[in-house]
Amino acid sequence: MQTYPLIGIAGNHRQDNTEEDRYILSYAPNGFVRGLEKAKAIPVIIPISTPEFAKEFISRLDGLLLAGGQDVSPLLYGEEPHLNLARTYPARDAFEIELIKEAYRQHKPIFAVCRGLQILNVALGGTLYQDIESQYDNISVKHTQKTMPSQPTHTIQIASGSELSRVLGTTTPVNSYHHQAVKQLASDFVPVAWSTDGLIEAFESKSEDQSVVAVQWHPELLIEDSNVMQGLFDNFVERVNRSKQNAK
Secondary structure (H helix, E strand, O other): OOOOOEEEEEOEEEEEEOOOOEEEEEEOOHHHHHHHHHOOOEEEEEOOOOHHHHHHHHHOOOEEEEOOOOEOOHHHHOOOOOOOOOOEOHHHHHHHHHHHHHHHHOOOOEEEEOHHHHHHHHHOOOOEEOOHHHHOOOOOOOOEOOOOOOOOOEEEEEOOOOHHHHHHOOEEEEOOEOOOEEOOOOOOEEEEEEEOOOOEEEEEEOOOOOOEEEEOOOHHHOOOOOHHHHHHHHHHHHHHHHHHHHHO
């Protein structure tokens, strides 16, 4: 009988500010939960905690999913905040960086989405454009779409032979909800997808010892209408299952 792997989704906080209750809620977007369930994995939300808990969380999980959310603090890569920097959450940044480092130490597969791609890059020594419209000279694509989340709005080119190309081919339309992007890619990673204006839209690990796929768009918002994007979750769970087999 197949045992479904346990996948940790790095969670976020939101404040419930009703008059009756003022609770801080730990949550993850439901699209990630659905994508993992459809891929036959058990999703577990990892609440934001202190860095020393990261090792304990990762040791009990088979893989790590890094979700979207706030901007990444530029102080983490040696820059002061740009005028167009949006809301940051330093406690989340610090905890997710420790989760990433532990996942690397324990060789647990990672799938990163949007902010997840950005914090992953920063955690391993990369930098970001804090605001692409004011800092990226070659911008010619709208990366913060106004249409429905389930509607792709621009295309990307994907490197043949990459893990991503096995799922999506060498070109595909994607949705887009980001004003930050990879500037200097961390040396552990290789870029595998680009928008037509040259921004990095996905990267993977250079090392065969680490299983990493990171994407800038939001596949979790496309899976109800796109079996292709569900394929990214299927691929992640396949990578996790391979990793578990190799660890035996």
